[in-house]
Amino acid sequence: MNLSTRSRLSSAVLAAGLMCTATACTTNNPGGVTGGGTQAAGGSGALTVSSTDTECKVSAATAPSGNIVFSVTNDGSKVTEFYLLADDGLRIVGEVENIGPGLKRDLVVKAAPGKYFTACKPGMIGDGIRAPFTVTDSGADLAATGADKELVDTANQQYASYVKDQTEQLSAKTAQFVAAYRAGDDAKARSLYAVARTHWERIEPVAESFGDLDPKMDLREADLEPGQKWTGWHVMEKDLWPPKTGYQALTTAQRAAMADQLTADTKTLYDRTRSMTFTVDQIGNGAKSLLDEVATGKVTGEEEAWSHTDLWDFQANVDGARVAWEGLRPILKKKDAALDASIALKFSALQKLLDQHKQGDGFVTYDKLTKAQVKDLSDAVNALSEPLSKLAGAVTL
Amino acid sequence: MSEREVSRRGLIGFAGATVAVGAAGFAGGRASAAEASDGADGSGNGATATGPTQQNAPASHPFYGTHQSGIVTPAQDRLHFAAFDVTSTSRDDLVALLTAWTAAAAELTAGRPVGGDPTSYDSPPNDTGEAEGLSAARLTLTFGFGPSLFRDAAGKDRFGLAARQPVLLKRLPHFPADALDPQRSDGDLCVQACADDPQVAVHAIRNLSRIAMGTAALRWSQLGFGRTSSTSTTQQTPRNLFGFKDGTANLKAEDPAMLDQHVWVGAGDDPKADWLAGGSYLVARRIAMHIETWDRASLREQENLVGRDRPAGAPLSGGTEFSEPNFATKGREDKPLMAMNSHVRMAHPTQNGGVRMLRRGYNYTDGNDALGRLDAGLFFLAYVRDPAKQYIPMQTKMSRQDGLMEYLQHRASALFAIPPGAAQGEHIGQALFS
Numbered sequence: 011m012n013l014s015t016r017s018r019l020s021s022a023v024l025a026a027g028l029m030c031t032a033t034a035c036t037t038n039n040p041g042g043v044t045g046g047g048t049q050a051a052g053g054s055g056a057l058t059v060s061s062t063d064t065e066c067k068v069s070a071a072t073a074p075s076g077n078i079v080f081s082v083t084n085d086g087s088k089v090t091e092f093y094l095l096a097d098d099g100l101r102i103v104g105e106v107e108n109i110g111p112g113l114k115r116d117l118v119v120k121a122a123p124g125k126y127f128t129a130c131k132p133g134m135i136g137d138g139i140r141a142p143f144t145v146t147d148s149g150a151d152l153a154a155t156g157a158d159k160e161l162v163d164t165a166n167q168q169y170a171s172y173v174k175d176q177t178e179q180l181s182a183k184t185a186q187f188v189a190a191y192r193a194g195d196d197a198k199a200r201s202l203y204a205v206a207r208t209h210w211e212r213i214e215p216v217a218e219s220f221g222d223l224d225p226k227m228d229l230r231e232a233d234l235e236p237g238q239k240w241t242g243w244h245v246m247e248k249d250l251w252p253p254k255t256g257y258q259a260l261t262t263a264q265r266a267a268m269a270d271q272l273t274a275d276t277k278t279l280y281d282r283t284r285s286m287t288f289t290v291d292q293i294g295n296g297a298k299s300l301l302d303e304v305a306t307g308k309v310t311g312e313e314e315a316w317s318h319t320d321l322w323d324f325q326a327n328v329d330g331a332r333v334a335w336e337g338l339r340p341i342l343k344k345k346d347a348a349l350d351a352s353i354a355l356k357f358s359a360l361q362k363l364l365d366q367h368k369q370g371d372g373f374v375t376y377d378k379l380t381k382a383q384v385k386d387l388s389d390a391v392n393a394l395s396e397p398l399s400k401l402a403g404a405v406t407l
Numbered sequence: 408m409s410e411r412e413v414s415r416r417g418l419i420g421f422a423g424a425t426v427a428v429g430a431a432g433f434a435g436g437r438a439s440a441a442e443a444s445d446g447a448d449g450s451g452n453g454a455t456a457t458g459p460t461q462q463n464a465p466a467s468h469p470f471y472g473t474h475q476s477g478i479v480t481p482a483q484d485r486l487h488f489a490a491f492d493v494t495s496t497s498r499d500d501l502v503a504l505l506t507a508w509t510a511a512a513a514e515l516t517a518g519r520p521v522g523g524d525p526t527s528y529d530s531p532p533n534d535t536g537e538a539e540g541l542s543a544a545r546l547t548l549t550f551g552f553g554p555s556l557f558r559d560a561a562g563k564d565r566f567g568l569a570a571r572q573p574v575l576l577k578r579l580p581h582f583p584a585d586a587l588d589p590q591r592s593d594g595d596l597c598v599q600a601c602a603d604d605p606q607v608a609v610h611a612i613r614n615l616s617r618i619a620m621g622t623a624a625l626r627w628s629q630l631g632f633g634r635t636s637s638t639s640t641t642q643q644t645p646r647n648l649f650g651f652k653d654g655t656a657n658l659k660a661e662d663p664a665m666l667d668q669h670v671w672v673g674a675g676d677d678p679k680a681d682w683l684a685g686g687s688y689l690v691a692r693r694i695a696m697h698i699e700t701w702d703r704a705s706l707r708e709q710e711n712l713v714g715r716d717r718p719a720g721a722p723l724s725g726g727t728e729f730s731e732p733n734f735a736t737k738g739r740e741d742k743p744l745m746a747m748n749s750h751v752r753m754a755h756p757t758q759n760g761g762v763r764m765l766r767r768g769y770n771y772t773d774g775n776d777a778l779g780r781l782d783a784g785l786f787f788l789a790y791v792r793d794p795a796k797q798y799i800p801m802q803t804k805m806s807r808q809d810g811l812m813e814y815l816q817h818r819a820s821a822l823f824a825i826p827p828g829a830a831q832g833e834h835i836g837q838a839l840f841s
Contacts, residue, residue, distance in 0.1 A: 394621075403531075
């Protein structure tokens with residue numbers, strides 16, 4: 011590079027650098043293939059907020075409509091929060107909570123033109139340090155802004171009902187399974203094992219949210235800590251599909267003890283889920299978690315090491331994720347139709363693949379799958395999981 | 408402007424610069440990309456501001472240009488190479504992927520995070536984050552198309568592209584002594600990520616793989632930790648894992664006439680595949696080295712098998728590294744100083760009808776095998792205008808006669824067509840689809 015090029019360059023650099031500040035360094039990158047959809051359709055605003063113990067300094071009091079990013083830094087000594095409130099000063103348009111001193115967190119909101127309030131809440135108490143904030147009309151398409159309360163309530167209620175229904179079926183099927191197991195009717199117990207577990211797997215993130223129940227009910231042998239007592243589904247799985255050598259079958263008394271324990275734990279789960287409530291981000295994240303379960307446990311064949319009934323669990327996880335997404339669809343379709351379409355497409359592709367392995371009322375066992383078939387399933391899970399991981403963010407934006 | 412929107416390069420790329428200058432560096436990549444239409448590296452790609460370490464090496468390479476970068480670009484130190492299977496059956500999906508990859512590649516090579524605006528706290532971030540705070544590290548991303556993109560194993564046209572499949576784009580033949588692992592061979596698409604920082608190269612492949620999910624899935628990938636070739640006269644010749652200088656006689660960026668003759672596909676080369684003009688073919692071979700037995704060979708044997716001396720890399724016929732080997736020079740008992748089965752004699756252009764390659768390979772080590780032997784070797788990469796003339800005959804001969812083959816085993820193989828560079832507003836390989 012010669013000298014004249016260099017000097018020409020630096021002035022261009024300088025000009026562009028200043029421009030960059032004025033337009034807040036927006037980029038024109040369209041984002042991912044699947045249309046993640048969290049980018050603004052039109053204008054985009056980035057603002058900084060400095061929250062101290064006594065002040066709430068927002069870099070501007072106005073921004074164009076569309077996606078607005080508040081980069082909130084806690085410059086104070088107390089844990090703080092930042093809110094964008096509607097003009098009634100009550101309705102929360104967007105919030106970031108639990109920002110520790112010195113930390114920075116972005117609040118991304120999709121805001122329509124209008125009057126708002128910004129509020130920092132150092133110490134997380136009181137009404138916060140408020141200031142008026144105006145969103146000007148940028149012409150951005152904002153068909154869906156703010157959460158439609160009715161849709162949100164419906165989605166939450168539907169999901170709570172689903173969880174209740176699944177735990178009811180889990181209780182009933184588990185009762186049949188343990189009866190057969192206790193009676194030594196191994197053939198019947200084997201035929202009921204995967205069927206009963208389906209109802210567990212459909213709501214696995216909910217069941218796992220009870221930190222005391224999950225290890226008692228669903229622990230795999232490989233996950234045992236030294237000295238830990240092994241109980242639950244997988245003890246009975248190994249007893250029903252025992253390894254050829256080196257395995258001591260459980261006695262009738264031991265079987266009865268395992269059956270009693272599982273029955274009692276299932277009853278506890280049932281009781282606790284009667285009055286559970288959910289939020290849309292929990293439901294969205296639940297859908298993603300179910301696919302994570304598939305990606306880490308089922309697709310590798312680790313979950314059902316003895317029965318190889320992983321495809322039953324796989325299907326149940328997918329069922330549960332689908333129900334969660336379907337409940338959120340009315341909201342998602344308004345907020346990000348492209349993401350919704352992408353998820354729909356990937357669900358059906360994965361289901362088509364799963365259907366190829368159906369046999370009778372269930373599936374072939376996992377040890378019958380070829381490496382290539384497992385790879386295809388894994389690819390389809392990845393294809394669905396990427397857009398699904400954006401569901402919670404999209405419905406809460 | 409928050410720190411996050413400042414590019415990685417903006418923060419770090421200009422070592423010792425003030426914060427204000429660092430922020431200006433963010434825009435520098437853009438300004439110069441638009442301004443400099445032709446780079447000094449002969450790639451047709453403009454080069455950005457001078458970096459802090461190497462006087463002649465730019466801090467970053469722009470993605471858009473006449474030819475793809477990462478070919479005659481001075482070989483960077485690290486590699487992450489990835490091959491993908493297209494899992495979708497839709498041509499629109501494939502085009503959407505190439506469009507998204509192109510946008511992401513322009514960001515990545517400039518040292519910017521992928522995906523633009525910050526996302527909601529309840530969403531996964533667009534960029535995976537591990538390259539934040541690092542420079543662009545002269546990252547280049549080079550994309551290619553495998554024969555299986557055009558036709559499946561049964562010969563079926565997959566995406567309506569079969570009529571435009573280049574005649575020369577077919578799976579390489581089986582060479583004697585090949586022990587290929589099909590899982591690590593071939594692929595519909597490839598991405599070569601080269602950078603001076605391994606984390607930057609891996610970050611690029613990781614994010615491109617993530618973007619591809621649902622359309623294409625990672626088939627195999629290979630890390631290379633050290634370059635084995637120099638593609639510019641400004642670079643020193645590095646050494647391969649045999650301890651010898653490699654690629655001394657390589658094609659260099661400073662000789663555009665030779666590049667036109669041996670690397671770039673010409674406008675009339677393949678009338679059905681005119682979209683490939685300005686592109687190239689990439690031969691990829693994973694060549695394992697039997698490290699332990701090599702290390703037990705006498706220096707006499709090692710030098711005779713290679714045909715060069717180990718300290719300087721000079722041909723055994725005499726001179727210095729860049730002296731032309733004289734294959735006629737004889738020593739005692741009238742034997743040639745350059746042994747008949749020496750690697751240099753086998754590979755030298757004068758022994759192969761004058762054909763040349765642009766080699767761009769990397770040393771690799773994937774840990775060790777179950778017997779405690781290093782799983783190491785050369786990930787051979789070579790860009791040629793015509794694989795049927797420039798690679799296949801030579802490899803056929805070498806796999807039978809090259810004395811080094813005793814210490815080598817070819818374990819994976821792939822051939823890709825490398826489309827020309829994309830202009831701003833185009834996606835990579837656009838001419839193939841239009």
